[in-house]
Amino acid sequence: MTRSAAGTHPASFPTASLSAEEFKTVFRGHPGGVAVITADAGDGPVALTATSVSSVSAEPPLLIFSLSAISSAAPTIAAADTVVVHLLDAHDLELAKLAATSGIDRFADTSLWARLPTGEPVFPGARAWLRCAIINRMDAGASTVIAAQALQHQITRDVEPGEPADALVYHNRSWHRLGEHSQLG
Numbered sequence: 293m294t295r296s297a298a299g300t301h302p303a304s305f306p307t308a309s310l311s312a313e314e315f316k317t318v319f320r321g322h323p324g325g326v327a328v329i330t331a332d333a334g335d336g337p338v339a340l341t342a343t344s345v346s347s348v349s350a351e352p353p354l355l356i357f358s359l360s361a362i363s364s365a366a367p368t369i370a371a372a373d374t375v376v377v378h379l380l381d382a383h384d385l386e387l388a389k390l391a392a393t394s395g396i397d398r399f400a401d402t403s404l405w406a407r408l409p410t411g412e413p414v415f416p417g418a419r420a421w422l423r424c425a426i427i428n429r430m431d432a433g434a435s436t437v438i439a440a441q442a443l444q445h446q447i448t449r450d451v452e453p454g455e456p457a458d459a460l461v462y463h464n465r466s467w468h469r470l471g472e473h474s475q476l477g
Contacts, residue, residue: 323463328391331372337413338365341392353442378418382458382469
């Protein structure tokens, strides 16, 4: 339980805060790496594009991401025991757009995806993917923060330490490629 500074009363949310639009405006200037998350809890595969994926721990290998309640994939991912987190680069821009598009069958083109032997949907052409077991869920406003432990991975296009790559980044409502041209030091 979160406690106040005095330690005697549970902390609560402040009564005044930024509006949703103000908060989004602030974060438009904060780029995020792009990932696609897939799952199948028994009712068919789902996918969504996320910029909230973050590594948490190397031992054990843990990551987190947030899941918006308004996402059509939310009920399936919330019910799943495992997910596949695809970490994208600029070569995966079409996959990022596919998983971000509402109202379409993201799995209609069967040449783009397959199932792992364990059943999860995977886009094997993505730069890298991690098959993860969901270990915790936490409600956070209109989203759920999901913690997952990496169980298996594949790297299709590796990056040498310190070398420029073609990272895919979402910034100010548009897609960007990070590479040698954007390296500062």
